[in-house]
Amino acid sequence: MRVVLLGGAGYLGTAASHHLTALGHDVTVVDGLIYHRGDDPAALLPRTARFVHGDLRDADLLARVSTDAEAIVHLGGIVGEPASQLDEQLAVELNYASPMIAAEAAAGAGVGHYVFFSSCSVYGLHEGTVNEDTAPNPLGIYARTKVLAERRLPEVLGGTALTSLRLATVHGASPRQRLDSVVNKMASHAASTGRIPLNGGAQRRPLVHVGDVARVLAGVLEQRLTGAWNVGSDEENHTIGDIAATVADVVPGAVIDRGPERDEADARDYRVSFASLQRALPGTCSTPLKDGAREVADLVLTGAITNPGQAQYDNHRGLIAAVTSGRVGRLATAECRRYGTEYTSAWKAS
Numbered sequence: 549m550r551v552v553l554l555g556g557a558g559y560l561g562t563a564a565s566h567h568l569t570a571l572g573h574d575v576t577v578v579d580g581l582i583y584h585r586g587d588d589p590a591a592l593l594p595r596t597a598r599f600v601h602g603d604l605r606d607a608d609l610l611a612r613v614s615t616d617a618e619a620i621v622h623l624g625g626i627v628g629e630p631a632s633q634l635d636e637q638l639a640v641e642l643n644y645a646s647p648m649i650a651a652e653a654a655a656g657a658g659v660g661h662y663v664f665f666s667s668c669s670v671y672g673l674h675e676g677t678v679n680e681d682t683a684p685n686p687l688g689i690y691a692r693t694k695v696l697a698e699r700r701l702p703e704v705l706g707g708t709a710l711t712s713l714r715l716a717t718v719h720g721a722s723p724r725q726r727l728d729s730v731v732n733k734m735a736s737h738a739a740s741t742g743r744i745p746l747n748g749g750a751q752r753r754p755l756v757h758v759g760d761v762a763r764v765l766a767g768v769l770e771q772r773l774t775g776a777w778n779v780g781s782d783e784e785n786h787t788i789g790d791i792a793a794t795v796a797d798v799v800p801g802a803v804i805d806r807g808p809e810r811d812e813a814d815a816r817d818y819r820v821s822f823a824s825l826q827r828a829l830p831g832t833c834s835t836p837l838k839d840g841a842r843e844v845a846d847l848v849l850t851g852a853i854t855n856p857g858q859a860q861y862d863n864h865r866g867l868i869a870a871v872t873s874g875r876v877g878r879l880a881t882a883e884c885r886r887y888g889t890e891y892t893s894a895w896k897a898s
C-alpha cells in the first residue's frame with residue numbers, strides 16, 4: 549500500500565515507518581523536522597522510505613504528496629498540553645488547521661483512507677471507565693484541538709474513510725526518541741541520576757508501547773478499520789505510582805523521591821477501555837510497561853543517550869527552541885485563518 553506519513557519523522561512516525569516498510573508498504577514521510585538539530589532524517593528512517601521536507605500547513609505540498617497515495621496518516625502537530633499552551637494560535641494551526649488542510653488534499657486526490665492521530669487526553673477527567681462512546685472532556689488546548697479536529701474531519705474528507713486513533717501515553721525506544729512523556733521521563737531520569745521524582749502518584753494513565761502503536765497502524769491500514777479507536781490495552785491502565793515502582797524495579801538501585809500528592813498542572817485522570825481494539829486487532833498492544841521502561845533506561849545506561857536533559861528530547865523545550873530559531877512559527881495563511889476562525893466558533897458553540 550502507498551502510505552504517506554505526515555509528521556512521520558517524529559517519535560511515533562519513525563517507528564511506524566520502519567514497521568510499515570518491513571511489511572512491504574511503500575512509505576513517504578513528510579516532516580518539517582521541527583525538533584531536529586540538523587540530524588539527517590535518512591539516519592532515522594528506513595532506507596526505502598522517501599523523505600519530503602516541508603510544512604504540513606502547505607496546501608500545495610499536501611496536494612502533491614496525496615497524488616497516488618492510498619492512505620494519508622496525520623501524525624504531525626504539537627504533542628501535549630505544555631507545548632500546546634506556548635502559543636494557542638500556533639497550536640491551532642498545527643493541530644487543527646493542518647489536519648483539515650491535509651484532509652482537503654486527500655479528498656481532492658481521491659485518497660481512500662485518512663488516519664488521524666488523536667489522544668486519550670480527549671477524555672480529560674472522568675469517573676469510572678471511558679470508552680469510544682464517552683463524551684469527551686478536554687481539559688486544555690491540546691485535547692480541545694484533537695476533539696474538534698476529530699469532529700470536523702468527516703465533513704472535510706467527504707468520501708475518504710476516516711480513522712481516529714486515540715492513543716494512550718506512549719513509551720519505549722524509537723529512532724527519534726522523546727523523553728518527555730511519563731514513563732520515558734522517569735526511566736531516563738532514573739538511569740541518569742538514580743532518582744525517580746514522584747508527584748501525584750494516584751492519577752491513572754493508560755499506556756501503550758511505541759512498537760504496538762506501529763502494529764496498530766499497520767492493522768488499521770490493512771483492514772481499513774474506520775471510526776474512533778482507543779489505542780492501548782486494558783491491562784496497561786496504570787497509576788503514576790505504579791509507573792514509578794516499575795521503573796524502580798527495572799533500573800538497578802533507583803530510589804523514588806515522593807513529592808506532593810497531586811500535580812495540579814496535569815489533572816488528567818481516567819481509566820480507558822481498549823476492548824474494541826482488542827477485539828478487532830487481538831494481541832497488538834501486548835508490550836508491558838516494564839519493557840518500554842527498560843528500553844529507555846538502557847538507552848542511557850549504554851551511553852546511546854548521553855544527556856537526557858537536552859531540549860531535543862522534550863517537545864515543550866524543543867518547541868521553544870524551534871520557535872526562537874525560526875524553524876516553526878505562525879503562518880497565518882488564508883487556510884490557517886479560515887480554520888482558526890472555525891475552531892474558535894466551534895469551541896464557543898460546544
Ligand SMILES: NC(=O)c1ccc[n+]([C@@H]2O[C@H](COP(=O)([O-])OP(=O)(O)OC[C@H]3O[C@@H](n4cnc5c(N)ncnc54)[C@H](O)[C@@H]3O)[C@@H](O)[C@H]2O)c1
Binds near residue numbers: 560726
Ligand atoms: N507520543 C505520545 O505519547 C502520544 C500520545 C497520544 C497522541 N499522540 C499523537 O501522535 C502524533 C505523533 O506524536 P509523536 O510523539 O510522534 O510526536 P513528535 O513530536 O515526535 O512528532 C511529530 C512530528 O511532526 C512534525 N511536525 C509537526 N508539525 C509540523 C508541521 N506543521 N510541518 C511539518 N512537520 C510538522 C514534527 O517535526 C515531528 O517530527 C501526534 O499527533 C500526537 O498528538 C502521541
